[in-house]
Amino acid sequence: MANPVVPGRWRDLDKLLLRPGNLVGPNFEPGPELREDLQEYAKVLVVGAGGLGCELLKDLALSGFRNLDVIDMDRIEVSNLNRQFLFRLQDVGKPKAEVAAMRVMERVSGVNIVPHFCRIEDKDIEFYNDFNIIALGLDSIEARSYINAVACSFLEYDSEDNPVEETIKPMVDGGTEGFKGHARVIMPGITPCFECTIWLFPPQVKFPLCTLAETPRTAAHCIEYAHLIKWDEVHSGETFDADDPEHMQWVYSEALKRAELFGISGVTYSVTQGVVKNIIPAIASTNAIISAACALEALKIATGCSKTLSNYLTYNGLAGLHTKVTEFVKDTDCLVCGPGVLVELDTSITLQKFIVLLGEHPHLLLSKPSVTHRGKNLYMQAPAVLEEMTRPNLQQPLFNLMGKVPKDVIHVNGSTVTNGKKNSCLRKLRVVFKGIVDGVTDMDTAGGA
Structure with a gap:
């Protein structure tokens, strides 16, 4: 049974939301309505229900967020119990997401947590678009890259290569390893995304x-x-x-x-x-500290009660305590969150003609490019077996191959010549088809119904 509402329960939260300040966000308007809106409308997805994910669910629920989802594909193991505090011995073998959601809802009245016991790839893209903020409690670089790519896929740029504000999907990423940890805020199109700073992670050790x-x-x-x-x-x-x-x-x-x-x-x-199993050592106190930082950043993003972290916090409790914030710079050429090159095309242009245009475009000048769209090979120059398989696409309109959408992103991999030297390069293109409104051509609308 959930605990009854305690008088003064939101006293500390109200100190942040009811008063003005010098560090608040540009659109911050203090008042009781702000807490009400936070509790009614803000939706947060927690990815991962392990050591960090358990802490995140608890912290977010106690910070005023009432609409939470959690997704995790793992079941509870005995080795989890020393640090994943929401689990008990009788829970071993049960899905982490389901047990974590149940335990937090038992202890925090008013919160609703929807668990998803599945792989993150099992959810379609629109599932992730339903959330205002995505909080990551992962221990996998591959999983982070996937969620980062999903969040950045919603990002749109205007004609001047400025990110469209309503398409920005904020993420808060936490990670721990022993007595060390990090918390970061990712605002696609504004701050560095995960791929912009992938070099921060050391390569996985492999033995000959x-x-x-x-x-x-x-x-x-x-x-x-x-x-x-x-x-x-x-x-x-x-x-x-x-x-x-x-x-x-x-x-x-x-x-x-x-x-x-x-x-x-x-x-x-x-x-x-x-x-x-490539297990990363985890310590409960580090998870608690990093989770607190992530939950606070989520609260800042949702309410504007303070300026957000700029943009990467590191924590080291190995010998004493050391913490610092570093502001990394966005990679303007990032293939995931960067604007890419804007290309306007007619719906009738074939893939073969498009490839010719890539060699003539002043900002590309690509020769022998391969073209991919949402992970699907539209045309591959090599190896020979893939070239033969994708060759029939050359005569198809690119508009049809891309699913008849008015605009989308594709990637091309070709070669350029710089100072007489041939270089291989990968480019991101924002393809916009002329005369298309919400997937309907001018010709379709002219015909009437």
């Missing part, structure tokens, strides 16, 4: 197979040898399941034998799990 097989030097080498090489030798045809305790125990035992053979220490069952 020759090192694993011949000269292991660390516990991780021994574990990966058992996982990647020994398993296939002994269990030919059987797929390794990282979530099967018996499979993991076998890898641990084999890794321990190899470590003893080469005089290497440090192989434990928990380390084996971490290496095989």
Whole structure:
């Protein structure tokens, strides 16, 4: 049963929303209506219901947000219980999103949380467009890139390459690793998106197979040898399941034998799990601190009660405490959030003619380009098998190939010549078809009905 409404429950929130200040946003108008609007109209999607996601749900609910959704594809494991505080031993095996939503609604009256037990890719694009803010509590670079691309897909630019304000989908991204963490605000078209600063993340460590097989030097080498090489030798045809305790125990035992053979220490069952499943170490206190920063930024975005973070906060509690804010600069040529090159076309132009125009366009001058639209290959120059498969598209109108939409983004990969040197390059184009209004041509409307 939900807790009853406590008098003065929103006292601290009202201190932010009922009074003017020197750091407020440009459109901030203090008053009780602001809290009412926040609770009634603001919709936030929390992506991830793990250590950081549990904290985010709790913090957002206690900050006045009442309409929340959470999406997560995982089920609860025993190893989650030391830091994912919404879960109990009896919850093991249940979907994280469903249990997290239930627990927060039990403790915070008035909040409504809709859980989604599925992969983020299982939802169509319009699902994400229903939310005012997307809060990320993820531990995967690939998942962040996907949500970033989805949010940026709603972004539109005007004829002067300025982002259209109502198409901006704000994101708040948090991440933790041990005693370190970050919180960032992403306003597509204004601040750097995730892809603009992808270089901030170190590449995933990969070990050469020759090192694993011949000269292991660390516990991780021994574990990966058992996982990647020994398993296939002994269990030919059987797929390794990282979530099967018996499979993991076998890898641990084999890794321990190899470590003893080469005089290497440090192989434990928990380390084996971490290496095989690429588990990022997590600490509850770090999750709580980063979640608090993310929830505060979400509140700022929704109400304008203060200027938002500019735009990347880092936290380090490893030795003492150190935190700082860095303002990164947006990459104007970003293929995800950048405006791209505006190209206006007739609906009758074929893909083949469009490719010719790419070589004549003064801002492109691309030769032998390949063309993709929403991940689908419209025409590929190579390899030969893909060229043959996509060749029939050359005679089709580009308007038809792009789904008969009035405007959309496509990517072209070709080569340019600079200072006599040939360079490969990838370009983003904003294609606008002339005479199209909401997918209906002038000719269609002229015919009447």
